[in-house]
Amino acid sequence: MFALSFMRYAFWASTFIAVVAGAVGVFVVARNLSFLTHTLSEIGFAGAAFAVFMGWSALSGMLLFTMASSVMVGQMSTEESRREAVISATSALFIGLGILFLSLSSQTASSATSILFGSVVGISRGEVFQLGGLSCVVVAALGLLYRRLKFSSFDPVGARVNGVGERGVAVIFLLIVALSVSVAAQIVGSLLIFILLTLPAASAKAFTTGVAKMMGLAILFALAGAWTGLYLGYLTNWPVSFFIAVIEVAIYLTALAYHHSQVD
Amino acid sequence: MALAYGDHEIISDLSFELNRGDFLIVIGENGVGKTTLVRALFNQLKPRAGEITFAPGTRLGYVPQFRNLARDYPLSVRDFVALNLPLTLWPWPRRKERAAVDHILAETDLTRLADRPLGLASGGEKQRAYLAQALVVTPQLLVLDESTASLDNEVKYDLLDLVEKFRQAGVTVMFITHDWDLAQRYGTRYLHLTPGGYSTGPIADLPASPKGEE
Ligand SMILES: Nc1ncnc2c1ncn2[C@@H]1O[C@H](COP(=O)(O)OP(=O)(O)OP(=O)(O)O)[C@@H](O)[C@H]1O
Numbered sequence A: 001m002f003a004l005s006f007m008r009y010a011f012w013a014s015t016f017i018a019v020v021a022g023a024v025g026v027f028v029v030a031r032n033l034s035f036l037t038h039t040l041s042e043i044g045f046a047g048a049a050f051a052v053f054m055g056w057s058a059l060s061g062m063l064l065f066t067m068a069s070s071v072m073v074g075q076m077s078t079e080e081s082r083r084e085a086v087i088s089a090t091s092a093l094f095i096g097l098g099i100l101f102l103s104l105s106s107q108t109a110s111s112a113t114s115i116l117f118g119s120v121v122g123i124s125r126g127e128v129f130q131l132g133g134l135s136c137v138v139v140a141a142l143g144l145l146y147r148r149l150k151f152s153s154f155d156p157v158g159a160r161v162n163g164v165g166e167r168g169v170a171v172i173f174l175l176i177v178a179l180s181v182s183v184a185a186q187i188v189g190s191l192l193i194f195i196l197l198t199l200p201a202a203s204a205k206a207f208t209t210g211v212a213k214m215m216g217l218a219i220l221f222a223l224a225g226a227w228t229g230l231y232l233g234y235l236t237n238w239p240v241s242f243f244i245a246v247i248e249v250a251i252y253l254t255a256l257a258y259h260h261s262q263v264d
Numbered sequence B: 001m002a003l004a005y006g007d008h009e010i011i012s013d014l015s016f017e018l019n020r021g022d023f024l025i026v027i028g029e030n031g032v033g034k035t036t037l038v039r040a041l042f043n044q045l046k047p048r049a050g051e052i053t054f055a056p057g058t059r060l061g062y063v064p065q066f067r068n069l070a071r072d073y074p075l076s077v078r079d080f081v082a083l084n085l086p087l088t089l090w091p092w093p094r095r096k097e098r099a100a101v102d103h104i105l106a107e108t109d110l111t112r113l114a115d116r117p118l119g120l121a122s123g124g125e126k127q128r129a130y131l132a133q134a135l136v137v138t139p140q141l142l143v144l145d146e147s148t149a150s151l152d153n154e155v156k157y158d159l160l161d162l163v164e165k166f167r168q169a170g171v172t173v174m175f176i177t178h179d180w181d182l183a184q185r186y187g188t189r190y191l192h193l194t195p196g197g198y199s200t201g202p203i204a205d206l207p208a209s210p211k212g213e214e
């Protein structure tokens, strides 16, 4: 299958995405931000629609919209209780804009579905490098922020009294999530992003007790889904996203079963 | 000093002093402002009037009142304690840092539990882990906010004996509680907050129960 250049590109792209989504996902799950990732993917869709309207690349539109909305959410809510409402309001605004731009732009239907559901075939060499670059930025940011992020994600109460700059960390993390969503949307599509950002990490939590180990396992689970999905998609011509979703759900159910067998 | 949330004044005109090696009991009814006082000490609330001064370079450790960890909380006791290591940009723990964490785990009698998930620990074990985490910064002042509220007597006194051990090693302790027996047993000084006032002094002057005050 690697004789085809677009399959090679798809392989590299999905590798980058799995690494980023697995690593970031551990903090998304710890911070109870799964809902936000789902919303960000919708916002990303709106951004892509905006980009189509402007004649830009879908990625740049997604980056613009997801990052802008992350900053808005981060500024408006550090209180957990208020967060969901703020996220809903923000997403309503951006999705409305997305629908508007989609209807205004001329080449609607096909580009919209490729944004929503992802498309392996569409990835070019240049985009692979772009994804690789963005992934490096995400990984580097995670590395530098690791201790703060770990503290404020896994013990917000302790982090607050020990002077971890809460809002700063929260906003930077949301930007990292926005970047990851935009990266992941390229291949799994914006509808399925939250799968890669949440399920591998939630599964990893059942198997180990350290943050670094959780990140490693989550990356492994994400890679397993992405690579197998790509291969099965190649064999059957069915959508890759479908296979990724099924595999990640299967891993998650296994993890839950394992966790219960350990605890009870 | 005076403390307030917006217009809502919680503590007016409080003044007290804490010396090295004290075991200060802060006691008072629910809602009288004990946690608020702690928030001020930790710089999370600016006093409306007055100020709080520490000896230069004083490091503070805090064991908070609420923490609600779920049963599936994933981190091990060791990793939870290690969260409070210095927040450097270098992600991995250095050898010295790992040794420091192991040392504190041993001091708080947690070595045996170090690799178990904290979510599965008992209430007393959790409190010990919280204490250990606060001790990672080797604080000179250790503040515990009702750390014993949900514990059985035996476990409670075990925890306090542990705290007392650190006090004798030179850590100043500020212990917030509703428990008058415990105050008498471990305290050296007290700060009794009442709605609209307070009293403070050596523990011998603290009445044996809240009723004894009138
Ligand atoms: N963020 C806040 N904004 C406004 N009022 C607050 C805030 N936090 C606490 N209060 C009020 O301040 C008062 C003192 O609260 P505090 O938590 O300090 O009491 P406490 O003495 O610690 O009580 P407990 O024994 O129940 O822990 C209460 O009346 C509470 O309602």
Ligand SMILES: [Mg+2]
Residues within 6 Å of the ligand: B034, B035, B036, B065, B145
């Ligand atoms: Mg309190």
